[in-house]
Amino acid sequence: MCPHANGDSLATSDPSQMVQVDLSNGSQNKTNGVNGHANGVPSVKALQEQQKRNPYAARASDLLSNVANFKIIESTLREGEQFANAFFDTKTKIAIAKALDAFGVEYIELTSPAASEQSRRDCEAICKLGLKAKILTHIRCHMDDARIAVETGVDGVDVVIGTSSFLREFSHGKDMAYITKTAIEVINFVKSKGIEVRFSSEDSFRSDLVDLLSIYQTVDRIGVNRVGIADTVGCANPRQVYDLVRTLRSVVSCDIEVHLHNDTGMAIANAYCALEAGATHIDTSVLGIGERVGITPLGGLVACLYASDPEYVKSKYNLPMLREIENLVAEAVEVNVPFMNPITGYCAFTHKAGIHAKAILNNPSTYEILKPEDFGLTRYVSIGHRLTGWNAVKSRVEQLGLELTDDEIKDATAKIKELADVRTQSMDDVDSLLRVYHSGIQSGELAVGQKEALDRLLTKHREEREASPARA
Numbered sequence: 001m002c003p004h005a006n007g008d009s010l011a012t013s014d015p016s017q018m019v020q021v022d023l024s025n026g027s028q029n030k031t032n033g034v035n036g037h038a039n040g041v042p043s044v045k046a047l048q049e050q051q052k053r054n055p056y057a058a059r060a061s062d063l064l065s066n067v068a069n070f071k072i073i074e075s076t077l078r079e080g081e082q083f084a085n086a087f088f089d090t091k092t093k094i095a096i097a098k099a100l101d102a103f104g105v106e107y108i109e110l111t112s113p114a115a116s117e118q119s120r121r122d123c124e125a126i127c128k129l130g131l132k133a134k135i136l137t138h139i140r141c142h143m144d145d146a147r148i149a150v151e152t153g154v155d156g157v158d159v160v161i162g163t164s165s166f167l168r169e170f171s172h173g174k175d176m177a178y179i180t181k182t183a184i185e186v187i188n189f190v191k192s193k194g195i196e197v198r199f200s201s202e203d204s205f206r207s208d209l210v211d212l213l214s215i216y217q218t219v220d221r222i223g224v225n226r227v228g229i230a231d232t233v234g235c236a237n238p239r240q241v242y243d244l245v246r247t248l249r250s251v252v253s254c255d256i257e258v259h260l261h262n263d264t265g266m267a268i269a270n271a272y273c274a275l276e277a278g279a280t281h282i283d284t285s286v287l288g289i290g291e292r293v294g295i296t297p298l299g300g301l302v303a304c305l306y307a308s309d310p311e312y313v314k315s316k317y318n319l320p321m322l323r324e325i326e327n328l329v330a331e332a333v334e335v336n337v338p339f340m341n342p343i344t345g346y347c348a349f350t351h352k353a354g355i356h357a358k359a360i361l362n363n364p365s366t367y368e369i370l371k372p373e374d375f376g377l378t379r380y381v382s383i384g385h386r387l388t389g390w391n392a393v394k395s396r397v398e399q400l401g402l403e404l405t406d407d408e409i410k411d412a413t414a415k416i417k418e419l420a421d422v423r424t425q426s427m428d429d430v431d432s433l434l435r436v437y438h439s440g441i442q443s444g445e446l447a448v449g450q451k452e453a454l455d456r457l458l459t460k461h462r463e464e465r466e467a468s469p470a471r472a
């Protein structure tokens with residue numbers, strides 16, 4: 001059972017002191033952030049002070065960084081539909097779009113209306129919902145697709161074409177001259193309809209850098225709203241992402257979107273580095289679903305960016321909705337939320353080892369960079385195992401309203417460890433032991449170190465319980 005759900009968590013005070021920093025930077029299409037993030041530049045001294053209090057905050061050297069000034073392009077309904085298990089009917093698509101909108105993502109990207117008749121109808125239906133998020137659809141760099149896309153009512157069109165030699169040879173078979181000519185035609189056409197247009201090179205990290213920069217510069221000059229870099233095969237590492245985005249930042253004036261696959265587990269780190277280098281938009285999907293192992297997960301990205309600037313992330317997104325959205329999508333594609341998922345994983349806020357438990361109970365910031373309450377969740381301190389310590393047990397004793405001295409609690413803890421060496425003890429087992437211990441002390445039948453007396457009392461309690469479960 002999920003430890004967050006069993007109501008046994010130990011209460012903790014929360015004196016953590018996260019402080020935010022304001023570092024705006026060189027992105028040309030910058031929009032005003034919240035909490036003054038977009039415009040003010042703090043003094044170096046203020047930044048140094050900030051850094052002392054929160055080592056995860058942005059640094060003075062991060063002048064390009066957009067880690068506190070970004071937009072999410074949520075692609076569960078496009079990239080996510082490419083996940084092997086995904087089949088979204090219209091009702092499910094609408095439920096997901098509404099949930100993402102309520103969460104606060106800035107864009108929702110939908111499957112190409114050229115994919116099928118139902119995909120086109122669904123795209124139109126979602127455009128008619130009147131959501132706050134802008135609706136995009138994703139098409140090949142081809143006029144046939146563009147003509148269908150602009151008729152659906154979308155706020156923008158994401159255009160993509162492969163630029164690596166692999167894709168030029170084995171996918172569409174077109175050279176850079178043809179790609180550039182078609183891109184110009186498609187971009188001008190979409191722009192003529194008064195909606196946003198983005199141009200992206202598929203497989204950017206295996207494409208020739210000169211080809212890339214040259215086509216991005218061309219589309220920037222004709223007024224594309226965004227250019228996109230795609231790590232289509234998940235081959236890039238954070239440093240490569242940083243370098244490419246930073247180079248591109250100095251070449252184009254439009255916004256920069258990144259789309260990062262997770263084949264080597266780099267997708268969140270790569271997204272963070274892209275923002276550090278000046279990217280403005282990050283593609284995500286719920287639980288990261290997409291082709292193969294998918295892309296940057298929404299929840300993981302939010303966790304990473306919250307660690308950097310909690311106030312900014314809290315002000316933009318309805319964080320307690322994350323669990324609901326992940327459950328909705330997990331159910332729709334028939335998977336479980338992974339146990340190690342950031343924020344919503346089974347054990348994301350469970351603390352176990354005695355050393356951790358003691359410190360967490362004194363101050364949650366000792367071992368938590370994310371505050372569970374900001375995500376509508378609770379922390380849990382696990383006690384009934386051999387790694388437990390007397391401080392954690394003491395906290396439970398106090399919660400149960402029992403009066404025991406520290407020596408008595410240490411004695412009871414030794415018994416918990418002895419039992420937990422055989423099998424993990426549930427919270428109920430721990431509570432029973434503590435109650436038996438307490439009543440033994442109260443009645444005078446037990447004193448510290450009287451192991452046999454404690455065993456006798458525990459055996460008696462177990463027998464009574466087996467004879468009459470309700471009374472015990």
Ligand SMILES: CC(=O)SCCNC(=O)CCNC(=O)[C@H](O)C(C)(C)COP(=O)(O)OP(=O)(O)OC[C@H]1O[C@@H](n2cnc3c(N)ncnc32)[C@H](O)[C@@H]1OP(=O)(O)O
Pocket residue numbers: 082112114115116139140141142160161162171172173202232291
């Ligand atoms: C990396 C990504 O995830 S990109 C997004 C992937 N999304 C999709 O594929 C959307 C779902 N796809 C579909 O429904 C279909 O593949 C369609 C409707 C797009 C095309 O279907 P078909 O016409 O039957 O072609 P098919 O899928 O076999 O092959 C892709 C075609 O698009 C061409 N093509 C591939 N990528 C591009 C591109 N980015 N821009 C322009 N043309 C492209 C290929 O050359 C091929 O053309 P061909 O008909 O001359 O062989």
Ligand SMILES: O=C(O)CCC(=O)C(=O)O
Pocket residue numbers: 079138158159160200201202203228229230231232233259261
């Ligand atoms: O349009 C894009 O930027 C990315 C397309 C895509 O899904 C990919 O390249 O993996």
Ligand SMILES: [Zn+2]
Pocket residue numbers: 079232259261290291295
């Ligand atoms: Zn992709």
